[in-house]
Amino acid sequence: MNGIDKTDKLILSMLMNDAEQPYTDIAKKIGYVSGGTVHVRMKKLREMGIVQGANLVVNHGRLGYDICAFLGIYLDKSSLYDDVAEDLKKIPEVVEAYYTTGLYSIFAKIYCRDTDHLRDVLHDKIQKIAGIQRTETFISLQESINRPVDILTDGVAD
Numbered sequence: 494m495n496g497i498d499k500t501d502k503l504i505l506s507m508l509m510n511d512a513e514q515p516y517t518d519i520a521k522k523i524g525y526v527s528g529g530t531v532h533v534r535m536k537k538l539r540e541m542g543i544v545q546g547a548n549l550v551v552n553h554g555r556l557g558y559d560i561c562a563f564l565g566i567y568l569d570k571s572s573l574y575d576d577v578a579e580d581l582k583k584i585p586e587v588v589e590a591y592y593t594t595g596l597y598s599i600f601a602k603i604y605c606r607d608t609d610h611l612r613d614v615l616h617d618k619i620q621k622i623a624g625i626q627r628t629e630t631f632i633s634l635q636e637s638i639n640r641p642v643d644i645l646t647d648g649v650a651d
């Protein structure tokens with residue numbers, strides 16, 4: 494990671510684990526920087542493209558979206574990826590999509606209210622996109638791990 498040091502990694506690590514922490518609290522935990530220094534370093538990390546915004550973590554199940562599913566999407570031709578990805582962006586239930594190697598051209602994550610909603614999204618929205626040959630659906634029964642990469646013990650030298 495060119496251009497960042499151990500202090501930057503400490504700041505990032507703390508915010509990756511709890512983004513609501515005030516910069517002054519982070520500075521106190523580090524012990525040798527001020528809240529202003531944390532602010533300046535975060536601005537630098539944004540300008541470098543390392544930090545790209547912040548997200549609110551929502552429990553979709555508590556909002557009535559009880560089905561989390563992953564879709565393996567087979568394309569007619571891999572050259573259709575950009576067009577299909579643009580069409581997938583228009584479907585609100587699709588929350589993530591990745592261009593992948595292996596069996597599928599695209600691997601996507603979707604949230605639906607129930608199995609009827611899932612069927613409708615698959616049949617009426619996703620499978621009607623030009624270029625999608627077929628899909629394979631995997632329903633998640635439980636999320637076991639959801640965490641950021643531990644950048645403090647990743648083995649990368651400072």
